[in-house]
Amino acid sequence: MGVLSLIIKREFISKVRNKSFIVMTFVSPIIFVAVAALIGYLSSMKTEVKHIGIHDESGMFVNEFKNSESYKYHDVSKIDPKLLKDSVSQANYEGVLFIPKKDNLKDYEKAIEYVSEDSPSLGFIADTESKLSEKLLRKNLNNQGIDTVLLDKSQIDVTMHLTKASGEETVKGVNEIKIGVGAIFGYLIMMFIIIYGNMVMRSVIEEKTSRIIEIIISSIKPIQLMMGKIIGTTLAGILQFVIWAIVGVILLVVANLLLGLNTSSPTTEMISKAPEYNQLLSNVTIIFMEIKKLPLLSMAVYFLIYFIGGYFLYSSLYAAIGAAVDNETDTQQFMFPVIMPLMLGVYIGFFTVMNEPHGTVATIFSMIPFTSPIVMLMRIPFGVPFYEIALSIALLFATFIAIVWVAAKIYRVGILMYGKKPTWKELIKWLKY
Amino acid sequence: MKPILQVNNVVKKYGDKTALNNISLDIPQGSVFGLLGPNGAGKTSLIRIINQITFPDSGEILLDGEKLSPHHVKHIGYMPEERGLYKSMKVGEQALYLAQLKGISKDEAKKQLKYWFDKLEIGDWWNKKIQELSKGMAQKIQFVVTVLHQPKLLIFDEPFSGFDPVNANIIKDEILELKQKGSTIIFSTHRMESVEEMCDEIALIHKSDKLLDGSLVDIKKQFRSNTFDLGINALNPNQLKDFLKAKYQIEDTFFKSLDNELKLSVKLNDRSANELLNDVLPFGQVTHFSEKIPSINDIFIQTVTNN
Numbered sequence: 001m002g003v004l005s006l007i008i009k010r011e012f013i014s015k016v017r018n019k020s021f022i023v024m025t026f027v028s029p030i031i032f033v034a035v036a037a038l039i040g041y042l043s044s045m046k047t048e049v050k051h052i053g054i055h056d057e058s059g060m061f062v063n064e065f066k067n068s069e070s071y072k073y074h075d076v077s078k079i080d081p082k083l084l085k086d087s088v089s090q091a092n093y094e095g096v097l098f099i100p101k102k103d104n105l106k107d108y109e110k111a112i113e114y115v116s117e118d119s120p121s122l123g124f125i126a127d128t129e130s131k132l133s134e135k136l137l138r139k140n141l142n143n144q145g146i147d148t149v150l151l152d153k154s155q156i157d158v159t160m161h162l163t164k165a166s167g168e169e170t171v172k173g174v175n176e177i178k179i180g181v182g183a184i185f186g187y188l189i190m191m192f193i194i195i196y197g198n199m200v201m202r203s204v205i206e207e208k209t210s211r212i213i214e215i216i217i218s219s220i221k222p223i224q225l226m227m228g229k230i231i232g233t234t235l236a237g238i239l240q241f242v243i244w245a246i247v248g249v250i251l252l253v254v255a256n257l258l259l260g261l262n263t264s265s266p267t268t269e270m271i272s273k274a275p276e277y278n279q280l281l282s283n284v285t286i287i288f289m290e291i292k293k294l295p296l297l298s299m300a301v302y303f304l305i306y307f308i309g310g311y312f313l314y315s316s317l318y319a320a321i322g323a324a325v326d327n328e329t330d331t332q333q334f335m336f337p338v339i340m341p342l343m344l345g346v347y348i349g350f351f352t353v354m355n356e357p358h359g360t361v362a363t364i365f366s367m368i369p370f371t372s373p374i375v376m377l378m379r380i381p382f383g384v385p386f387y388e389i390a391l392s393i394a395l396l397f398a399t400f401i402a403i404v405w406v407a408a409k410i411y412r413v414g415i416l417m418y419g420k421k422p423t424w425k426e427l428i429k430w431l432k433y
Numbered sequence: 434m435k436p437i438l439q440v441n442n443v444v445k446k447y448g449d450k451t452a453l454n455n456i457s458l459d460i461p462q463g464s465v466f467g468l469l470g471p472n473g474a475g476k477t478s479l480i481r482i483i484n485q486i487t488f489p490d491s492g493e494i495l496l497d498g499e500k501l502s503p504h505h506v507k508h509i510g511y512m513p514e515e516r517g518l519y520k521s522m523k524v525g526e527q528a529l530y531l532a533q534l535k536g537i538s539k540d541e542a543k544k545q546l547k548y549w550f551d552k553l554e555i556g557d558w559w560n561k562k563i564q565e566l567s568k569g570m571a572q573k574i575q576f577v578v579t580v581l582h583q584p585k586l587l588i589f590d591e592p593f594s595g596f597d598p599v600n601a602n603i604i605k606d607e608i609l610e611l612k613q614k615g616s617t618i619i620f621s622t623h624r625m626e627s628v629e630e631m632c633d634e635i636a637l638i639h640k641s642d643k644l645l646d647g648s649l650v651d652i653k654k655q656f657r658s659n660t661f662d663l664g665i666n667a668l669n670p671n672q673l674k675d676f677l678k679a680k681y682q683i684e685d686t687f688f689k690s691l692d693n694e695l696k697l698s699v700k701l702n703d704r705s706a707n708e709l710l711n712d713v714l715p716f717g718q719v720t721h722f723s724e725k726i727p728s729i730n731d732i733f734i735q736t737v738t739n740n
Contacts, residue, residue, distance in 0.1 A: 006533055014522065211517030215578070218484040218511040219534040221503070416486070418515070429448060 003220050004228050011232025015199065016239065025240050029247040053096035055084055061099055064135050071124075088115050095120060097128065105136055105143075179354045182378035185303050186349050189310055189373050190342050196237040196311070197318035197338075200230055201331065204322030204415070213415045222412040223404075230315045302380055302389065309396040310373030314338065316400075316407035323414030324422045345374035357382035367392050369399035406431065437462040437586060437617045438483065443492035445478050452478040453489070454641040460619060460634070465612055467632035467649075468621040469733060474638045476621045477514065480588055483619075484511050496586070507536040510584035514591040514621075516575050518563045525559035528578050535582040542581060549577045553603070569600050576604055580611065587611065588619045593627060605631065625730040635729070637736055644736050649729070656727040656735070659701040662688055664721025665713055670695045673716045681709065694720050 015021055049069070053076040056062040065073040076084060076096065084096050095116030102108055112132060114120065138148045204226075207213045216225060321334045348371065353362045357379050366376035366384075372392045376384070413430040414422070422430075436459040445453040453475045460466045470476050481487045483494060485501060494501045496508065519527055525546065532542035550556040553573055563571055572595055580587065589608070593601045609631065612618055620632060628635065629649075636646035645652060667673045677683050677699065686698040699709060706724070713719060727735075 003534060003536075006530065010530055014519075018521075207519075210520055211513075211515045212519055214481075214486065214513040214515065215511065215518075215531065216534065217486050218509070218513075219506050219531070219536075416481075432448070 004224055004231075007220070007225060007228025008232040008235070011203065011229050012235050015203075015233055015236035021236065021240070025243050026247065029244050029251055032248065033251045050094040051092070053084060053088075053093040054099070055079070055081060055096055056099045057101040058099055060139065061132060061135055064131050085115055088117060094118075099132075105140055108132070108136055178381035179350075179378065181299070182353070182381045183349060185299070185377040186346060186374035189303075189307055189377065190346055192237060192241070192307070193311055193314045193342060194339070196233050197315045199237070200233050200315045201318040201322035202328065203229055203233065204319050204411075205325065205328060205331075208323065208415055208418075209327065217412075217415065222415065223408040226316065226319050226408055226411050227404075230312060230319065233315070234311060299377075299380055303377060305393060306373040306377055306396070309369075309393065309400050313369065313373075313396070313400045313403050314342070316404045320407035320410040320414065320427075323411040324417075324427060325414075326418060341368075341370035342374070345371035349375050349378040353378045353382075358384075363388070367395060369396045372396055435462050436460055437497060438619075439495040439498075440479070440483075441493050441495070443479070443482060443489045443494065445475075445482060445487070445489050451641050453482075455492070456638070456641075456643050457492075458636050458643070458646060460617060463612065463615060463617055464633040465608075465618045465620060465631050467628045467635040467729075468619055468638065469623075469625075469628065469635055469729075470638035471623075471737060475641045476638055477590060479638070480511070480513075480590055480619070480621060483588065484509060504536075507582055508585045510579040510582065510587045512575060512579040512587075512589045512592060514594065516572075518571060518574060518578070520564040521562055523559070524561050524563065524566070524574055527563070528574065528581060531578050532581045535584075537582045545581050545583065546577070549581065552607075553577065568595060569597055572596055573600065573604075576607070580607075584616065586617050586619065588621075590621045591624075592620065592622070593624060625728065625733060628729050637733065639737050639740055642740075644740060652732065653727055653729075656732050658725065658727070660725040661699050661701065661706060661709065662686060662721060662723050662725055663697045663699050663709075663713065663719070664688070664690055664692075664694045665697075665717050665719050666692060666694045667717040669716070673713065676716075677712070680704065680712070688721065690721055692720055696721075698725065 049072055051072050051074060052065075053074050054062050054065060056075070056077045059077065062073075062075050062077065067073060074093070076093075081098060084093075084098075087093060088096050095114055098113040098115065099108075100111050102111055114125075114128070141148050141151065207216070317338050321331055321338070324334065325331050345365065348361065348365045352359060352365075353375060356362060362375060362379060365371045366379050366388070373396065376389065376392050380389070409431050410427055414427075438458075438460040440456055440458040440460075443453050443456045444451070456475070456479060468476050468479070478487070482489050483501075485503065485506065496505050499505075522530075528546050529539060529542050532545070533539060537545075547556075550559070555570070555573060555577075558566065558570065558574070563574070566574070576592075579589075587608070592604060592608070596604060605627070608618060620628070622628060632649055634646070634648050635652065637644045645655075647655075665673070673695070674683065674697075677697070681702060681704070682700040684698045686696050688696060690696070701709060706722075710719070710722065
């Protein structure tokens with residue numbers, strides 16, 4: 001058996017046998033499902049009904065406010081405003097809306113006041129303001145002699161059908177699906193790099209502090225140890241992800257059965273709204289069709305390529321950091337520059353790729369090797385020209401080789417250095433040893 | 434004896450700091466070779482180069498006449514000064530893993546491991562983790578790991594540090610037995626009494642330079658001062674002293690003896706020991722007469738402080 005495979009095997013077994021690995025692997029899906037269930041439960045709970053008083057001197061607006069599930073409106077126009085303000089502070093009402101009487105409708109622009117103990121939510125403010133404006137608009141139109149009932153009847157809502165030049169029909173929201181799929185891949189890569197990169201780093205530090213390192217590198221080359229460590233840890237990580245996927249699916253199925261949260265079967269309410277439901281159904285089918293239409297196979301292949309390139313790139317950096325320090329607390333100063341491009345990649349992915357998948361910013365960051373595994377994976381569902389992908393992959397692997405070379409140098413010197421906290425300047429000096 | 438390891442003009446620099454300055458050594462086959470020197474002299478740097486952990490800036494190292502290359506690691510066993518093992522790995526698995534890294538097969542490693550575990554009576558530790566063992570126990574495992582692949586050349590960096598006297602003695606005997614079986618041993622240590630006891634050859638490194646090397650006997654001869662310790666129950670000590678002063682250099686000295694006799698250290702200058710004996714015999718009963726042999730400790734301190 002080759003030396004490399006010996007190291008990979010040992011690293012893999014020592015990771016998998018570790019108690020924290022076993023606990024993490026089997027407990028985190030349970031925690032994940034529990035949190036998901038909790039969020040589901042909390043959001044399905046009815047919110048408390050809020051009582052709003054309306055003091056309308058004009059008598060024009062009070063009927064515009066209809067009770068809803070979360071807000072109940074009370075006409076308090078007959079009560080003395082001073083008294084009302086007191087009762088707000090005694091919390092009889094969440095808040096009171098004061099509408100004075102004005103002859104000129106234009107004067108209402110600044111005249112309406114809302115008094116409350118707690119600041120109202122943005123949604124409530126927007127809703128209330130739009131109700132008031134709407135009423136004023138209609139009043140104004142009526143005053144000008146325009147029939148608002150007729151106006152309502154003449155209103156026509158347009159929904160565009162989106163069709164690609166190739167003739168396929170698409171639905172609105174498909175971009176969201178694409179970014180969703182890309183985001184999942186990109187996010188997975190980031191999480192994997194952070195979790196398993198850290199594992200590689202800790203394992204290097206462990207060898208350093210236990211002082212076995214000198215015995216090992218008297219038998220093999222440091223780069224063999226480093227690569228074996230990275231690959232062995234990766235395999236353990238992939239095993240963990242596979243177990244998570246399987247356990248997660250099983251738990252979700254079980255949870256669905258237990259809680260009866262069956263989302264796919266039509267409810268009576270839906271049936272009563274049959275036309276809308278049919279519309280929804282056809283949208284769901286189209287969405288599924290769209291997902292199927294995505295180049296899933298090639299995306300999986302690209303995921304694998306970027307995953308390997310990105311993960312190896314970063315975990316060699318993590319290995320070098322581990323080799324440079326004596327203990328984990330000293331790693332902080334080196335961690336930030338490693339985490340930052342990862343974070344940047346995810347943010348660029350979410351904010352820029354979503355709006356403009358082929359814009360300049362997205363294109364540039366999908367070329368830079370430190371962000372390309374995340375950004376390019378998010379762009380791929382939108383269709384990226386092959387030469388761009390090829391260039392990005394070539395850059396990624398060229399950098400990967402360069403970084404592994406640099407990391408191996410730091411690693412080789414660092415693992416035998418004890419006692420002092422290295423500075424960046426020293427790390428650069430090590431490259432020349 | 435044919436050298437098993439030749440170090441030829443090895444230079445090693447870390448940045449602008451020189452760790453080894455043009456070092457050349459021949460280590461004879463089957464010898465116990467003591468590599469001596471104060472802390473920071475460059476011993477560990479040299480040992481790391483022999484183990485191919487680091488590489489010299491210039492110069493070369495030959496093992497059995499062949500330029501050192503990766504396949505030689507299986508012929509070298511190395512116990513570093515700063516040593517340790519995987520804390521949470523089982524003793525047996527760990528030893529097998531380290532032996533396999535040296536390039537021997539799993540079956541062969543198992544066979545050897547069984548031999549050593551029986552020999553050191555530690556067979557029941559196989560399934561224990563290192564963290565469950567005491568420091569001394571872990572050191573024994575460390576020794577087994579070093580010799581398991583039956584290397585021709587064994588390198589021990591401060592081998593006895595951390596061992597209690599009983600275990601240190603066991604290890605010392607094992608090392609000497611390995612020498613009997615034909616292994617060559619390089620020793621790096623400060624403990625001069627173990628050098629006196631075990632080494633055939635030594636080299637002294639100080640501030641990256643080699644100050645002296647050769648067989649222990651030759652070096653001692655080189656440092657002999659032709660001085661003898663003399664003990665005599667003289668009838669008239671002062672007369673004897675005056676007489677000796679004319680021909681030799683004498684000093685009062687001290688050594689352990691049963692009588693309260695006159696104790697002198699006498700430097701012969703160019704005369705022979707027999708002449709001195711003849712000169713003193715008429716003055717009384719000679720109780721003690723021996724050559725002062727310089728200890729390695731003396732040589733070490735003398736050489737280092739002179740440079």
